[in-house]
Amino acid sequence: MESIANRLGALDWNIIREDLHRKGFVTVKNVLNDDECNGLIQNYSTASCYRKTILMERYRFGLGEYKYFSYPLPSLVQTFREQVYQHIAPVANQWMREAGIEKQFPRTHAEMISQCHQNQQLHPTPLILKYGKDGFNTLHQDLYGDIYFPIQILFVLNQAGRDFTGGEFVITEQIPRAQSKANVLSPDKGDMVIFTTSFRPVRGSKGFYRVNMKHGVSPLHSGERYSMGIIFHDALS
Ligand SMILES: O=C(O)CCC(=O)C(=O)O
Numbered sequence: 732m733e734s735i736a737n738r739l740g741a742l743d744w745n746i747i748r749e750d751l752h753r754k755g756f757v758t759v760k761n762v763l764n765d766d767e768c769n770g771l772i773q774n775y776s777t778a779s780c781y782r783k784t785i786l787m788e789r790y791r792f793g794l795g796e797y798k799y800f801s802y803p804l805p806s807l808v809q810t811f812r813e814q815v816y817q818h819i820a821p822v823a824n825q826w827m828r829e830a831g832i833e834k835q836f837p838r839t840h841a842e843m844i845s846q847c848h849q850n851q852q853l854h855p856t857p858l859i860l861k862y863g864k865d866g867f868n869t870l871h872q873d874l875y876g877d878i879y880f881p882i883q884i885l886f887v888l889n890q891a892g893r894d895f896t897g898g899e900f901v902i903t904e905q906i907p908r909a910q911s912k913a914n915v916l917s918p919d920k921g922d923m924v925i926f927t928t929s930f931r932p933v934r935g936s937k938g939f940y941r942v943n944m945k946h947g948v949s950p951l952h953s954g955e956r957y958s959m960g961i962i963f964h965d966a967l968s
């Protein structure tokens with residue numbers, strides 16, 4: 732099996748960037764293999780890998796739980812953070828320019844993290860989430876501090892339709908002065924979804940406007956669903 736770095740290097744990033752730019756999200760098929768997904772699920776019960784566990788109900792975030800990895804991150808997660816960042820940073824920078832925001836993101840993920848750390852955002856944000864029957868995740872944006880990278884990635888670690896039913900990944904678009912549009916995705920085990928954390932710029936007759944986007948998970952009808960989120964900025968707490 733190819734290393735993750737080689738697998739990521741072999742993807743057609745021009746097409747991925749174009750889809751991401753146009754829709755605010757894109758699914759890349761078969762990025763993690765079964766063993767990698769299963770390994771991440773098995774690791775969920777190894778307390779030493781994680782810095783914090785959140786019971787979602789307690790904060791009214793939904794129903795389910797998640798755990799943030801601690802540093803040093805598993806090498807698989809670290810590789811995704813470094814490599815995917817480099818490929819998608821140009822989209823983030825284009826979005827900033829089109830939205831008229833002065834910010835430009837650095838070329839490497841290491842530089843992004845050093846900006847976070849200078850701002851006291853010291854804690855890693857990659858996480859594993861677990862939902863049981865009736866579990867869900869309310870629509871939200873993962874911002875975590877003033878310094879944030881506007882794109883993130885998600886893997887569903889087990890198989891929709893076999894290991895669980897329901898539990899679709901939902902991305903809403905709030906179009907200014909109109910009703911919201913919902914995109915419903917059912918990624919297969921190991922697919923990588925790359926999506927906007929907060930907005931995407933859309934060209935209108937008077938220049939670009941921002942479509943605010945949020946994501947969440949619809950209630951599970953049965954089974955158990957595990958997912959892994961990789962966010963590129965670090966958190967204040
Ligand atoms: O479980 C999911 O599919 C969504 C997780 C999530 O909100 C995230 O990774 O930011």
Ligand SMILES: [Fe+2]
Binds near residue numbers: 871872873946960
């Ligand atoms: Fe999220």
